[in-house]
Amino acid sequence: AEALRLIAREGARAFYEGPVMEDILDTLRAEGGLHTAEDFARTEATPVTPIRRAYRGHDLVELPPNGQGATALLLSGLLERFDIASLDPNGAERVHIEAEATRLAYSARNLFIGDPGEGALNLDGMLSDAAIDEMAAQIDPTRAGQPLPRRPEALHKDTVYITVVDGEGLCVSLIYSLFWPYGSGFASERFGIPLHNRGAGFTLQEGHVNELIGGKRPLHTLLPGFLEVPGQYAMPFGVMGGAYQATGHSHFVSNLVDYGMDVQAAIDAPRSFLDITTGKLEIESTFDESVAAKLAEMGHDVTRAAIGMGGAQAIRRDAATGLLTGGSDPRKDGLALGI
Numbered sequence: 218a219e220a221l222r223l224i225a226r227e228g229a230r231a232f233y234e235g236p237v238m239e240d241i242l243d244t245l246r247a248e249g250g251l252h253t254a255e256d257f258a259r260t261e262a263t264p265v266t267p268i269r270r271a272y273r274g275h276d277l278v279e280l281p282p283n284g285q286g287a288t289a290l291l292l293s294g295l296l297e298r299f300d301i302a303s304l305d306p307n308g309a310e311r312v313h314i315e316a317e318a319t320r321l322a323y324s325a326r327n328l329f330i331g332d333p334g335e336g337a338l339n340l341d342g343m344l345s346d347a348a349i350d351e352m353a354a355q356i357d358p359t360r361a362g363q364p365l366p367r368r369p370e371a372l373h374k375d376t377v378y379i380t381v382v383d384g385e386g387l388c389v390s391l392i393y394s395l396f397w398p399y400g401s402g403f404a405s406e407r408f409g410i411p412l413h414n415r416g417a418g419f420t421l422q423e424g425h426v427n428e429l430i431g432g433k434r435p436l437h438t439l440l441p442g443f444l445e446v447p448g449q450y451a452m453p454f455g456v457m458g459g460a461y462q463a464t465g466h467s468h469f470v471s472n473l474v475d476y477g478m479d480v481q482a483a484i485d486a487p488r489s490f491l492d493i494t495t496g497k498l499e500i501e502s503t504f505d506e507s508v509a510a511k512l513a514e515m516g517h518d519v520t521r522a523a524i525g526m527g528g529a530q531a532i533r534r535d536a537a538t539g540l541l542t543g544g545s546d547p548r549k550d551g552l553a554l555g556i
Contacts, residue, residue: 220408233257240407273474278443283332283434287340288463291322298353302475307487309511316491316498317356319464323493331427332434361516364496378455382532382541390441390453438462451534458527461490465527480531480544488526501526
């Protein structure tokens with residue numbers, strides 16, 4: 218509370234240059250950290266141009282690296298190569314196609330996405346039609362593919378997503394996470410500021426775009442998204458759930474576009490996720506046992522999610538009328554509320 222009062226009186230400088238910073242810095246240094254006051258003073262938010270890709274006439278809009286927004290765009294591009302709408306929305310065939318697209322897209326993410334630092338990261342090759350066609354051709358609609366090279370990835374699931382639309386149509390898509398539960402497990406000595414551990418997202422592979430280097434940001438999973446048809450509607454949305462998020466975006470968008478679900482139905486629908494770090498295909502308990510058996514026949518190592526997978530929030534704003542339609546995930550706390 219004292220820290221918040223300082224920030225209220227003095228603004229951001231109280232956090233990055235004042236007593237709160239000194240408290241955090243002292244705590245880090247006492248644990249062997251190499252941080253300096255200059256590191257805090259140089260911290261700044263970076264305005265970026267969102268990246269987008271069409272999915273059957275709807276634009277999926279994401280943030281560029283160092284986040285994994287390009288992974289969601291690649292996944293949607295792969296799904297667009299298949300007649301998803303002809304499949305049972307909760308059937309094994311659809312789950313299989315999404316799993317195989319996830320296997321390819323996440324492997325590409327691990328190879329090509331990170332904070333390029335002072336350089337420029339060219340995503341055109343990874344997101345080109347030619348590259349997506351080549352990757353989609355590797356998907357057998359009847360059989361699970363072979364695991365691809367992967368890097369270790371820390372597990373994290375404690376994320377908060379909020380979306381707000383005001384009376385004039387300004388849409389905000391906001392996501393935040395400490396990474397692991399309680400982040401690093403450390404809090405500053407005086408003010409009790411919890412410290413995240415997003416640095417776990419780096420790789421130690423020399424020369425990799427996501428290599429741990431001073432002054433860079435790690436590859437992270439956070440995806441504040443938008444879906445829109447310009448002139449018809451805009452929809453800020455997010456799907457929490459750690460590594461699941463990119464798959465969650467493409468699944469949510471497919472529910473809306475391919476199956477014509479409303480916002481809440483698209484959120485409620487059963488979820489699945491191929492974890493490329495373990496090779497296991499996790500499906501929620503709401504899938505029928507026959508679906509699990511069919512997926513196993515296709516060659517997947519199927520497991521049941523112990524609890525619901527991720528959590529989503531979304532607001533659809535109709536451009537002509539301004540009508541707002543909200544949805545909130547029953548898998549975790551949250552609600553859709555109009556004021």
